[in-house]
Amino acid sequence: MTTDSVTILPPAHALTGKVSPPGSKSITNRALLLAGLAKGTSRLTGALKSDDTRYMAEALRQMGVTVEEPDATTFVVTSSGELKAPSAPLFLGNAGTATRFLTAALALGQGRYVVDGDEHMRKRPIKPLVEALQSLGVAIAAPSGCPPVAIDAKGAFKKNHVVIDAGLSSQYVSALQMAAACGSEPFTIELAGADIGARGYIDLTLSAMRAFGARVEQPTPSSWVIEPTGYTATDFHIEPDASAATYLWGAEVLTKGQIDIGTASAAFTQPDAKAYDVIAQFPNMPAVIDGSQMQDAIPTIAVLAAFNETPVRFVGIENLRVKECDRIRAVSTGLNNIREGLAKEEGDDLLVFSDPSLAGQSLPASIDTFADHRIAMSFALAGLKIRDITILDPGCVAKTYPGYWDALTSLGVDLVRNDPK
Numbered sequence: 001m002t003t004d005s006v007t008i009l010p011p012a013h014a015l016t017g018k019v020s021p022p023g024s025k026s027i028t029n030r031a032l033l034l035a036g037l038a039k040g041t042s043r044l045t046g047a048l049k050s051d052d053t054r055y056m057a058e059a060l061r062q063m064g065v066t067v068e069e070p071d072a073t074t075f076v077v078t079s080s081g082e083l084k085a086p087s088a089p090l091f092l093g094n095a096g097t098a099t100r101f102l103t104a105a106l107a108l109g110q111g112r113y114v115v116d117g118d119e120h121m122r123k124r125p126i127k128p129l130v131e132a133l134q135s136l137g138v139a140i141a142a143p144s145g146c147p148p149v150a151i152d153a154k155g156a157f158k159k160n161h162v163v164i165d166a167g168l169s170s171q172y173v174s175a176l177q178m179a180a181a182c183g184s185e186p187f188t189i190e191l192a193g194a195d196i197g198a199r200g201y202i203d204l205t206l207s208a209m210r211a212f213g214a215r216v217e218q219p220t221p222s223s224w225v226i227e228p229t230g231y232t233a234t235d236f237h238i239e240p241d242a243s244a245a246t247y248l249w250g251a252e253v254l255t256k257g258q259i260d261i262g263t264a265s266a267a268f269t270q271p272d273a274k275a276y277d278v279i280a281q282f283p284n285m286p287a288v289i290d291g292s293q294m295q296d297a298i299p300t301i302a303v304l305a306a307f308n309e310t311p312v313r314f315v316g317i318e319n320l321r322v323k324e325c326d327r328i329r330a331v332s333t334g335l336n337n338i339r340e341g342l343a344k345e346e347g348d349d350l351l352v353f354s355d356p357s358l359a360g361q362s363l364p365a366s367i368d369t370f371a372d373h374r375i376a377m378s379f380a381l382a383g384l385k386i387r388d389i390t391i392l393d394p395g396c397v398a399k400t401y402p403g404y405w406d407a408l409t410s411l412g413v414d415l416v417r418n419d420p421k
């Protein structure tokens with residue numbers, strides 16, 4: 001979408017129909033990398049085609065991997081198993097998964113690699129991962145603590161044990177886990193802290209690794225031993241994106257409709273599917289919601305909370321401050337823009353002071369999305385109930401859900417696209 005902004009007209013009817021969310025971003029980018037590290041041809045079906053996965057696919061191509069796209073949801077990846085040093089920096093936009101996962105994998109490559117992103121990615125921390133790789137003897141540098149990252153790889157780690165602080169991102173752990181299977185001896189990864197936010201993403205990583213032939217043990221809740229199996233090319237089916245599903249679940253409960261997303265909430269293996277149980281309680285969602293294990297779903301639930309019967313405090317969400325934007329700030333700014341006093345930050349908690357009487361009112365607001373797809377998609381839900389909600393930069397949904405606006409339209413939502421002047 002090239003429009004500057006989109007204004008949502010609240011539908012006069014409940015939203016009903018069938019909309020399938022696209023393939024999982026998290027699983028697609030894991031599968032693309034693992035297929036690139038495996039010798040032979042892997043066919044990835046049900047895949048997401050969006051900015052984040054295109055950046056990953058393009059980076060693999062730059063490193064000598066053949067990535068074909070026979071249809072809208074399939075990648076066919078053929079690799080020698082090696083990611084050859086590219087002639088130019090790898091540009092990964094604002095794709096956290098691609099940036100973090102490749103940084104660790106390329107540390108076991110041969111030659112010079114530069115991992116870079118857009119101005120937003122250049123503000124997202126990667127220092128803990130870089131320091132962990134330095135402790136393994138890798139010549140790697142990220143002077144700002146964020147991308148760009150320069151790696152002079154020599155094909156091996158000098159140690160077989162690493163301690164990683166995953167407080168800022170679980171992706172550092174996933175990245176090391178996926179890389180470690182390409183080493184030459186069993187490799188142990190240990191968490192610096194006792195637990196990890198979004199542990200469910202680690203389970204996704206291990207399950208994708210196992211599908212590509214890896215062997216991983218978990219001797220304690222905070223350590224993993226990865227065997228040096230390398231990866232075996234395979235055909236792999238990717239489930240729909242659970243974070244994308246949260247917007248459809250939200251639209252369903254807000255409009256008292258029935259949207260068939262084609263997948264039962266219990267069938268998802270991604271952490272954000274946990275959001276279903278909370279969303280299903282709307283308009284009586286709990287007073288305190290712990291977002292630590294369903295972080296990407298929090299903007300969705302926070303916008304729903306504005307229409308809940310009672311206020312909601314979101315806890316365990318501190319690392320929302322280092323996502324595509326500071327999501328705690330972006331959500332509170334957006335809600336207060338709709339009506340002053342609707343939300344408040346308390347430290348790293350977010351309080352939403354719900355008011356069911358918002359529904360049906362005209363409260364003109366232009367929502368700054370801070371180039372963050374999840375802010376755009378979640379605030380569109382407010383527009384299903386409140387008149388004159390305008391979402392700025394609606395094209396940013398292309399990061400993970402390019403068909404989002406069309407999905408709303410297909411459910412009967414009228415959108416006014418305000419063309420750039």
Ligand SMILES: O=C(O)C1=C[C@@H](OP(=O)(O)O)[C@@H](O)[C@H](O)C1
Pocket residue numbers: 025026027096097168169170171172174197198201295296319323
């Ligand atoms: O591993 C993954 O696929 C992801 C992990 C989470 O990030 P952090 O680990 O940085 O919290 C999540 O927010 C992101 O959208 C996807």
Ligand SMILES: C=C(OP(=O)(O)O)C(=O)O
Pocket residue numbers: 094095096097098296323324374400
């Ligand atoms: C945080 C997100 O993305 P990533 O870290 O993969 O860029 C997200 O999709 O909400």
